[in-house]
Amino acid sequence: MCMHSHARQKLFDSVLCTMFLCSSPGSGINSGNHDSHGNCCGRRRSTLALSQAVAAKHADGKEKFVVVLVIGGAGYIGSHAARALKSAGHEVIIFDNLSTGYEFLAAGFELVKGDVLDPAALARVLPRADAIMHFAAYAYVGESVTNPKKYFHNNVEGGLSLLNAALDAGVKRIIFSSSCAVYGEPAKVPIEENIPRQPVNPYGVSKLFFEQALEAYDRAYGFRFASLRYFNAAGADDSGEIGELHEPETHLIPLALRTAAGLGPELQVFGSDYPTPDGTCVRDYIHVNDLASAHLKALDHLAAGRDSFAVNVGTGTGASVQEVITAVEEATGKRVPRKMVPRRPGDPPILVANPAKAQGLLQWKATRGLRDVVRTAWNWMERRRETAAR
Ligand code: UDP
Numbered sequence: 121m122c123m124h125s126h127a128r129q130k131l132f133d134s135v136l137c138t139m140f141l142c143s144s145p146g147s148g149i150n151s152g153n154h155d156s157h158g159n160c161c162g163r164r165r166s167t168l169a170l171s172q173a174v175a176a177k178h179a180d181g182k183e184k185f186v187v188v189l190v191i192g193g194a195g196y197i198g199s200h201a202a203r204a205l206k207s208a209g210h211e212v213i214i215f216d217n218l219s220t221g222y223e224f225l226a227a228g229f230e231l232v233k234g235d236v237l238d239p240a241a242l243a244r245v246l247p248r249a250d251a252i253m254h255f256a257a258y259a260y261v262g263e264s265v266t267n268p269k270k271y272f273h274n275n276v277e278g279g280l281s282l283l284n285a286a287l288d289a290g291v292k293r294i295i296f297s298s299s300c301a302v303y304g305e306p307a308k309v310p311i312e313e314n315i316p317r318q319p320v321n322p323y324g325v326s327k328l329f330f331e332q333a334l335e336a337y338d339r340a341y342g343f344r345f346a347s348l349r350y351f352n353a354a355g356a357d358d359s360g361e362i363g364e365l366h367e368p369e370t371h372l373i374p375l376a377l378r379t380a381a382g383l384g385p386e387l388q389v390f391g392s393d394y395p396t397p398d399g400t401c402v403r404d405y406i407h408v409n410d411l412a413s414a415h416l417k418a419l420d421h422l423a424a425g426r427d428s429f430a431v432n433v434g435t436g437t438g439a440s441v442q443e444v445i446t447a448v449e450e451a452t453g454k455r456v457p458r459k460m461v462p463r464r465p466g467d468p469p470i471l472v473a474n475p476a477k478a479q480g481l482l483q484w485k486a487t488r489g490l491r492d493v494v495r496t497a498w499n500w501m502e503r504r505r506e507t508a509a510r
Contacts, residue, residue: 185209200409257274293344296331309438355373355497
Protein backbone atom coordinates (compact mmCIF):
# COMPACT_ATOMS: atom_id res chain seq x y z
CA MET A 121 0.00 0.00 0.00
CA CYS A 122 1.47 3.37 -0.97
CA MET A 123 1.32 6.56 1.05
CA HIS A 124 -1.76 7.76 -0.74
CA SER A 125 -3.55 4.54 0.03
CA HIS A 126 -2.92 5.10 3.70
CA ALA A 127 -4.22 8.64 3.42
CA ARG A 128 -7.31 7.39 1.64
CA GLN A 129 -7.88 4.66 4.17
CA LYS A 130 -7.82 7.29 6.87
CA LEU A 131 -10.24 9.36 4.87
CA PHE A 132 -12.68 6.49 4.56
CA ASP A 133 -12.29 5.80 8.25
CA SER A 134 -13.17 9.42 8.81
CA VAL A 135 -16.19 9.03 6.51
CA LEU A 136 -17.41 6.12 8.56
CA CYS A 137 -16.70 8.13 11.67
CA THR A 138 -18.77 10.97 10.28
CA MET A 139 -21.59 8.65 9.36
CA PHE A 140 -21.86 6.58 12.45
CA LEU A 141 -20.25 8.47 15.30
CA CYS A 142 -20.45 12.15 14.56
CA SER A 143 -23.89 12.59 13.10
CA SER A 144 -25.36 14.46 15.98
CA PRO A 145 -26.52 17.99 15.10
CA GLY A 146 -23.61 20.35 14.62
CA SER A 147 -21.07 17.59 14.36
CA GLY A 148 -20.33 18.05 10.64
CA ILE A 149 -16.88 19.05 9.49
CA ASN A 150 -17.99 22.62 9.02
CA SER A 151 -18.67 22.86 12.73
CA GLY A 152 -15.07 21.92 13.42
CA ASN A 153 -15.90 18.88 15.56
CA HIS A 154 -14.82 16.43 12.94
CA ASP A 155 -11.42 18.03 12.81
CA SER A 156 -11.02 17.13 16.43
CA HIS A 157 -10.71 13.47 15.41
CA GLY A 158 -7.04 12.74 15.01
CA ASN A 159 -7.37 11.08 11.60
CA CYS A 160 -9.05 14.05 10.02
CA CYS A 161 -7.03 16.97 11.36
CA GLY A 162 -5.11 19.14 8.98
CA ARG A 163 -6.23 17.44 5.80
CA ARG A 164 -6.67 19.69 2.79
CA ARG A 165 -10.16 20.54 1.56
CA SER A 166 -10.34 18.17 -1.37
CA THR A 167 -9.59 15.09 0.68
CA LEU A 168 -12.13 16.16 3.24
CA ALA A 169 -14.77 16.68 0.65
CA LEU A 170 -16.12 13.15 0.46
CA SER A 171 -16.70 13.06 4.19
CA GLN A 172 -18.30 16.49 3.91
CA ALA A 173 -20.70 15.02 1.39
CA VAL A 174 -21.54 12.25 3.79
CA ALA A 175 -21.84 14.66 6.68
CA ALA A 176 -24.23 16.73 4.60
CA LYS A 177 -26.41 13.74 3.89
CA HIS A 178 -26.50 12.59 7.44
CA ALA A 179 -26.37 15.81 9.41
CA ASP A 180 -27.54 19.28 8.41
CA GLY A 181 -27.89 18.65 4.66
CA LYS A 182 -26.67 22.15 3.83
CA GLU A 183 -23.68 21.47 1.65
CA LYS A 184 -22.51 18.54 -0.33
CA PHE A 185 -19.60 18.56 -2.69
CA VAL A 186 -16.79 16.32 -3.74
CA VAL A 187 -13.86 16.67 -6.10
CA VAL A 188 -14.65 14.60 -9.16
CA LEU A 189 -12.09 13.58 -11.74
CA VAL A 190 -14.05 13.43 -14.98
CA ILE A 191 -12.11 11.19 -17.34
CA GLY A 192 -13.25 12.02 -20.87
CA GLY A 193 -14.92 15.24 -19.73
CA ALA A 194 -14.15 16.98 -23.03
CA GLY A 195 -16.41 14.54 -24.85
CA TYR A 196 -20.12 14.52 -25.49
CA ILE A 197 -21.58 12.94 -22.35
CA GLY A 198 -18.67 13.83 -20.07
CA SER A 199 -19.01 17.54 -20.82
CA HIS A 200 -22.68 17.48 -19.86
CA ALA A 201 -21.89 15.60 -16.66
CA ALA A 202 -19.13 18.09 -15.81
CA ARG A 203 -21.60 20.97 -16.08
CA ALA A 204 -24.16 19.14 -13.98
CA LEU A 205 -21.54 18.45 -11.31
CA LYS A 206 -20.48 22.08 -11.25
CA SER A 207 -24.10 23.28 -10.97
CA ALA A 208 -24.55 20.93 -8.01
CA GLY A 209 -21.58 22.56 -6.27
CA HIS A 210 -18.99 19.86 -6.86
CA GLU A 211 -15.44 20.57 -7.94
CA VAL A 212 -14.50 19.13 -11.32
CA ILE A 213 -11.16 18.25 -12.85
CA ILE A 214 -11.39 17.10 -16.46
CA PHE A 215 -8.82 14.58 -17.69
CA ASP A 216 -8.94 13.98 -21.42
CA ASN A 217 -6.50 13.09 -24.19
CA LEU A 218 -8.61 15.06 -26.70
CA SER A 219 -8.49 12.16 -29.16
CA THR A 220 -12.24 12.38 -29.68
CA GLY A 221 -13.01 15.22 -27.28
CA TYR A 222 -12.80 18.96 -27.89
CA GLU A 223 -11.15 21.58 -25.74
CA PHE A 224 -14.09 23.98 -26.12
CA LEU A 225 -16.45 21.40 -24.60
CA ALA A 226 -14.33 21.64 -21.44
CA ALA A 227 -14.38 25.45 -21.38
CA GLY A 228 -14.73 26.79 -17.85
CA PHE A 229 -13.12 23.73 -16.28
CA GLU A 230 -9.64 22.75 -15.29
CA LEU A 231 -8.51 20.52 -18.14
CA VAL A 232 -5.64 18.10 -17.62
CA LYS A 233 -4.50 16.70 -20.95
CA GLY A 234 -3.55 13.09 -20.44
CA ASP A 235 -4.24 9.53 -21.41
CA VAL A 236 -5.72 6.76 -19.29
CA LEU A 237 -2.89 4.56 -20.55
CA ASP A 238 -0.36 6.88 -18.88
CA PRO A 239 -0.11 5.89 -15.19
CA ALA A 240 2.23 8.78 -14.39
CA ALA A 241 -0.25 11.35 -15.70
CA LEU A 242 -3.02 9.71 -13.68
CA ALA A 243 -0.85 9.54 -10.57
CA ARG A 244 -0.31 13.30 -10.73
CA VAL A 245 -3.98 14.16 -10.69
CA LEU A 246 -5.72 11.34 -8.80
CA PRO A 247 -4.60 12.36 -5.31
CA ARG A 248 -6.70 15.49 -5.66
CA ALA A 249 -9.88 13.53 -6.40
CA ASP A 250 -12.50 11.98 -4.16
CA ALA A 251 -14.31 10.16 -6.93
CA ILE A 252 -13.95 9.32 -10.61
CA MET A 253 -16.39 9.43 -13.48
CA HIS A 254 -15.05 7.41 -16.39
CA PHE A 255 -16.40 8.40 -19.82
CA ALA A 256 -13.25 7.87 -21.89
CA ALA A 257 -13.94 5.00 -24.25
CA TYR A 258 -14.34 4.35 -27.94
CA ALA A 259 -17.97 3.72 -28.69
CA TYR A 260 -18.63 2.72 -32.29
CA VAL A 261 -20.07 -0.76 -32.41
CA GLY A 262 -19.24 -1.26 -36.09
CA GLU A 263 -15.66 -0.08 -35.71
CA SER A 264 -15.19 -2.39 -32.76
CA VAL A 265 -16.00 -5.32 -35.04
CA THR A 266 -13.47 -4.31 -37.70
CA ASN A 267 -10.82 -3.01 -35.28
CA PRO A 268 -11.21 -4.83 -31.94
CA LYS A 269 -7.55 -4.15 -31.11
CA LYS A 270 -8.28 -0.44 -30.83
CA TYR A 271 -11.24 -1.11 -28.52
CA PHE A 272 -9.49 -3.56 -26.25
CA HIS A 273 -6.42 -1.33 -26.05
CA ASN A 274 -8.29 1.79 -24.98
CA ASN A 275 -11.40 0.49 -23.26
CA VAL A 276 -9.87 -2.57 -21.56
CA GLU A 277 -6.16 -1.84 -21.11
CA GLY A 278 -6.83 1.87 -20.59
CA GLY A 279 -9.61 1.04 -18.17
CA LEU A 280 -7.37 -1.26 -16.14
CA SER A 281 -4.62 1.35 -16.12
CA LEU A 282 -7.12 3.81 -14.66
CA LEU A 283 -8.40 1.33 -12.08
CA ASN A 284 -4.89 0.46 -10.93
CA ALA A 285 -3.85 4.09 -10.70
CA ALA A 286 -7.01 4.78 -8.70
CA LEU A 287 -6.18 1.86 -6.42
CA ASP A 288 -2.66 3.20 -5.84
CA ALA A 289 -4.04 6.66 -5.09
CA GLY A 290 -6.74 5.25 -2.82
CA VAL A 291 -9.60 6.73 -4.85
CA LYS A 292 -12.23 4.04 -4.50
CA ARG A 293 -15.40 5.61 -5.80
CA ILE A 294 -16.00 5.31 -9.52
CA ILE A 295 -18.93 5.89 -11.80
CA PHE A 296 -18.58 4.07 -15.07
CA SER A 297 -20.22 4.72 -18.44
CA SER A 298 -21.40 1.24 -19.24
CA SER A 299 -23.82 0.37 -21.98
CA CYS A 300 -26.87 -1.67 -22.82
CA ALA A 301 -24.44 -3.33 -25.28
CA VAL A 302 -23.46 -5.60 -22.36
CA TYR A 303 -26.78 -7.40 -22.80
CA GLY A 304 -26.23 -8.31 -26.45
CA GLU A 305 -29.51 -9.43 -27.97
CA PRO A 306 -31.80 -9.72 -24.98
CA ALA A 307 -34.46 -12.38 -25.01
CA LYS A 308 -36.87 -10.05 -23.23
CA VAL A 309 -37.61 -6.33 -23.47
CA PRO A 310 -37.93 -3.96 -21.66
CA ILE A 311 -34.53 -5.05 -20.38
CA GLU A 312 -33.99 -5.70 -16.69
CA GLU A 313 -30.53 -5.57 -15.16
CA ASN A 314 -30.49 -9.17 -13.99
CA ILE A 315 -30.69 -10.83 -17.42
CA PRO A 316 -27.51 -12.55 -18.64
CA ARG A 317 -24.85 -10.24 -19.99
CA GLN A 318 -23.93 -11.66 -23.39
CA PRO A 319 -22.45 -8.93 -25.56
CA VAL A 320 -22.41 -9.58 -29.29
CA ASN A 321 -19.63 -7.21 -30.38
CA PRO A 322 -16.17 -6.21 -29.08
CA TYR A 323 -17.47 -2.85 -27.86
CA GLY A 324 -19.99 -4.61 -25.61
CA VAL A 325 -17.31 -7.10 -24.54
CA SER A 326 -15.04 -4.22 -23.51
CA LYS A 327 -17.82 -2.68 -21.40
CA LEU A 328 -18.63 -6.02 -19.78
CA PHE A 329 -14.96 -6.60 -19.01
CA PHE A 330 -14.73 -3.31 -17.16
CA GLU A 331 -17.95 -3.99 -15.24
CA GLN A 332 -16.48 -7.31 -14.13
CA ALA A 333 -13.15 -5.72 -13.22
CA LEU A 334 -15.05 -3.27 -11.02
CA GLU A 335 -16.91 -6.14 -9.36
CA ALA A 336 -13.60 -7.89 -8.63
CA TYR A 337 -11.97 -4.70 -7.30
CA ASP A 338 -14.99 -4.11 -5.12
CA ARG A 339 -14.71 -7.59 -3.58
CA ALA A 340 -10.93 -7.50 -3.24
CA TYR A 341 -10.13 -3.87 -2.48
CA GLY A 342 -13.34 -2.24 -1.33
CA PHE A 343 -13.93 -0.22 -4.48
CA ARG A 344 -17.43 1.18 -4.71
CA PHE A 345 -18.74 1.59 -8.21
CA ALA A 346 -21.78 2.50 -10.22
CA SER A 347 -22.09 0.91 -13.64
CA LEU A 348 -24.54 3.05 -15.52
CA ARG A 349 -25.79 1.14 -18.53
CA TYR A 350 -26.67 3.82 -21.01
CA PHE A 351 -29.25 3.30 -23.67
CA ASN A 352 -29.08 5.70 -26.65
CA ALA A 353 -27.62 8.99 -25.44
CA ALA A 354 -28.93 11.87 -27.51
CA GLY A 355 -29.87 15.56 -27.43
CA ALA A 356 -27.87 18.49 -26.12
CA ASP A 357 -27.76 21.01 -23.34
CA ASP A 358 -30.47 23.69 -23.62
CA SER A 359 -27.77 26.39 -23.75
CA GLY A 360 -26.72 25.16 -27.19
CA GLU A 361 -23.11 25.54 -26.03
CA ILE A 362 -22.29 21.84 -25.81
CA GLY A 363 -23.64 18.83 -27.63
CA GLU A 364 -22.87 15.77 -29.68
CA LEU A 365 -19.84 16.08 -31.95
CA HIS A 366 -18.47 12.88 -33.44
CA GLU A 367 -16.10 12.44 -36.30
CA PRO A 368 -17.23 10.51 -38.22
CA GLU A 369 -20.85 10.83 -37.16
CA THR A 370 -22.75 7.56 -37.35
CA HIS A 371 -25.67 8.17 -34.99
CA LEU A 372 -29.20 8.37 -36.25
CA ILE A 373 -30.39 11.67 -34.76
CA PRO A 374 -27.49 13.93 -35.81
CA LEU A 375 -27.44 12.30 -39.25
CA ALA A 376 -31.19 12.81 -39.70
CA LEU A 377 -30.82 16.45 -38.61
CA ARG A 378 -27.96 16.99 -41.06
CA THR A 379 -30.08 15.54 -43.84
CA ALA A 380 -33.00 17.77 -42.85
CA ALA A 381 -30.70 20.79 -42.94
CA GLY A 382 -29.54 19.83 -46.42
CA LEU A 383 -26.02 19.22 -45.11
CA GLY A 384 -25.88 15.51 -45.58
CA PRO A 385 -26.84 12.85 -48.08
CA GLU A 386 -30.12 11.02 -48.07
CA LEU A 387 -30.56 9.23 -44.76
CA GLN A 388 -30.10 5.50 -44.97
CA VAL A 389 -32.59 3.52 -42.93
CA PHE A 390 -30.82 0.33 -41.94
CA GLY A 391 -33.47 -2.35 -42.26
CA SER A 392 -37.23 -2.16 -42.62
CA ASP A 393 -37.97 -5.83 -42.09
CA TYR A 394 -37.43 -6.10 -38.35
CA PRO A 395 -40.08 -7.70 -36.15
CA THR A 396 -41.21 -4.28 -34.89
CA PRO A 397 -44.48 -2.38 -35.52
CA ASP A 398 -43.14 -0.41 -38.53
CA GLY A 399 -40.28 -2.77 -39.44
CA THR A 400 -37.49 -0.41 -38.31
CA CYS A 401 -35.31 -0.80 -35.22
CA VAL A 402 -36.54 0.47 -31.88
CA ARG A 403 -34.23 2.23 -29.42
CA ASP A 404 -34.58 4.04 -26.09
CA TYR A 405 -33.26 7.58 -26.65
CA ILE A 406 -32.21 9.16 -23.39
CA HIS A 407 -31.53 12.88 -23.15
CA VAL A 408 -27.90 13.57 -22.29
CA ASN A 409 -28.87 15.86 -19.40
CA ASP A 410 -30.99 13.08 -17.93
CA LEU A 411 -27.92 10.88 -18.21
CA ALA A 412 -25.89 13.57 -16.46
CA SER A 413 -28.40 13.76 -13.62
CA ALA A 414 -28.19 9.98 -13.21
CA HIS A 415 -24.45 10.46 -12.60
CA LEU A 416 -25.16 12.98 -9.87
CA LYS A 417 -27.55 10.59 -8.18
CA ALA A 418 -25.01 7.78 -8.45
CA LEU A 419 -22.36 10.01 -6.89
CA ASP A 420 -24.64 10.92 -4.00
CA HIS A 421 -25.35 7.24 -3.49
CA LEU A 422 -21.67 6.27 -3.33
CA ALA A 423 -20.67 9.33 -1.33
CA ALA A 424 -23.23 8.30 1.27
CA GLY A 425 -21.22 5.10 1.74
CA ARG A 426 -23.73 2.85 0.03
CA ASP A 427 -23.02 -0.27 -1.99
CA SER A 428 -21.93 -0.65 -5.59
CA PHE A 429 -24.59 -1.18 -8.19
CA ALA A 430 -25.40 -1.45 -11.89
CA VAL A 431 -28.50 0.16 -13.37
CA ASN A 432 -30.08 0.84 -16.72
CA VAL A 433 -30.23 4.48 -17.65
CA GLY A 434 -33.02 4.79 -20.15
CA THR A 435 -36.52 6.22 -20.43
CA GLY A 436 -38.44 2.96 -20.69
CA THR A 437 -40.01 4.13 -23.95
CA GLY A 438 -38.82 3.05 -27.36
CA ALA A 439 -38.90 4.90 -30.66
CA SER A 440 -38.42 3.34 -34.08
CA VAL A 441 -36.10 4.80 -36.73
CA GLN A 442 -39.23 5.86 -38.57
CA GLU A 443 -40.59 7.63 -35.48
CA VAL A 444 -37.28 9.42 -34.97
CA ILE A 445 -37.39 10.66 -38.56
CA THR A 446 -40.93 11.95 -38.03
CA ALA A 447 -39.82 13.74 -34.82
CA VAL A 448 -36.92 15.33 -36.75
CA GLU A 449 -39.26 16.51 -39.50
CA GLU A 450 -41.63 18.01 -36.93
CA ALA A 451 -38.85 19.77 -34.98
CA THR A 452 -37.15 21.20 -38.04
CA GLY A 453 -40.14 21.76 -40.28
CA LYS A 454 -38.10 20.10 -43.04
CA ARG A 455 -38.32 16.81 -44.85
CA VAL A 456 -35.76 14.10 -44.31
CA PRO A 457 -35.07 12.41 -47.65
CA ARG A 458 -34.37 8.76 -46.93
CA LYS A 459 -33.90 5.39 -48.49
CA MET A 460 -34.35 1.91 -47.14
CA VAL A 461 -31.16 -0.12 -47.17
CA PRO A 462 -30.29 -3.56 -45.76
CA ARG A 463 -29.86 -4.11 -42.05
CA ARG A 464 -26.65 -2.95 -40.36
CA PRO A 465 -24.84 -6.00 -38.96
CA GLY A 466 -25.09 -6.34 -35.21
CA ASP A 467 -28.23 -4.23 -34.69
CA PRO A 468 -30.71 -5.94 -32.35
CA PRO A 469 -34.34 -5.18 -33.30
CA ILE A 470 -35.39 -3.62 -29.99
CA LEU A 471 -33.38 -2.18 -27.09
CA VAL A 472 -35.52 -0.53 -24.45
CA ALA A 473 -34.70 -0.17 -20.77
CA ASN A 474 -36.77 -1.10 -17.83
CA PRO A 475 -35.65 1.86 -15.69
CA ALA A 476 -37.42 0.74 -12.49
CA LYS A 477 -34.23 -0.16 -10.64
CA ALA A 478 -32.71 3.30 -11.12
CA GLN A 479 -35.97 4.84 -9.97
CA GLY A 480 -36.07 2.74 -6.82
CA LEU A 481 -32.39 2.87 -5.93
CA LEU A 482 -31.45 6.40 -6.96
CA GLN A 483 -34.81 8.16 -7.12
CA TRP A 484 -33.85 9.00 -10.68
CA LYS A 485 -36.02 9.01 -13.73
CA ALA A 486 -35.81 10.57 -17.16
CA THR A 487 -37.64 13.86 -17.42
CA ARG A 488 -37.28 14.45 -21.16
CA GLY A 489 -38.70 12.63 -24.13
CA LEU A 490 -37.87 12.23 -27.82
CA ARG A 491 -39.19 15.68 -28.76
CA ASP A 492 -36.84 17.34 -26.23
CA VAL A 493 -33.99 15.21 -27.50
CA VAL A 494 -34.54 16.24 -31.11
CA ARG A 495 -35.31 19.90 -30.32
CA THR A 496 -32.14 20.38 -28.26
CA ALA A 497 -29.98 18.48 -30.77
CA TRP A 498 -31.35 20.75 -33.53
CA ASN A 499 -30.71 23.88 -31.41
CA TRP A 500 -27.12 22.71 -30.90
CA MET A 501 -26.60 22.08 -34.59
CA GLU A 502 -28.04 25.49 -35.50
CA ARG A 503 -25.81 27.20 -32.96
CA ARG A 504 -22.76 25.44 -34.35
CA ARG A 505 -23.64 26.54 -37.85
CA GLU A 506 -24.15 30.14 -36.73
CA THR A 507 -20.80 30.14 -34.93
CA ALA A 508 -19.06 28.65 -37.96
CA ALA A 509 -20.66 31.23 -40.27
CA ARG A 510 -19.36 34.18 -38.22
N1 UDP B 1 -29.67 3.98 -38.02
C1 UDP B 1 -30.14 4.13 -39.31
N2 UDP B 1 -29.46 4.96 -40.15
C2 UDP B 1 -28.32 5.62 -39.79
C3 UDP B 1 -27.86 5.46 -38.45
C4 UDP B 1 -28.55 4.63 -37.61
O1 UDP B 1 -31.14 3.55 -39.70
O2 UDP B 1 -27.74 6.33 -40.61
C5 UDP B 1 -30.39 3.10 -37.10
C6 UDP B 1 -29.54 1.99 -36.52
O3 UDP B 1 -29.59 0.86 -37.37
C7 UDP B 1 -30.21 1.76 -35.17
C8 UDP B 1 -30.75 3.12 -34.79
O4 UDP B 1 -30.77 3.88 -35.98
O5 UDP B 1 -31.28 0.89 -35.31
C9 UDP B 1 -29.87 3.82 -33.78
O6 UDP B 1 -28.53 3.79 -34.26
P1 UDP B 1 -27.38 4.67 -33.66
O7 UDP B 1 -26.17 4.43 -34.50
O8 UDP B 1 -27.86 6.08 -33.52
O9 UDP B 1 -27.19 4.11 -32.20
P2 UDP B 1 -26.87 2.60 -31.69
O10 UDP B 1 -28.20 2.01 -31.35
O11 UDP B 1 -26.15 1.87 -32.75
O12 UDP B 1 -26.05 2.83 -30.47
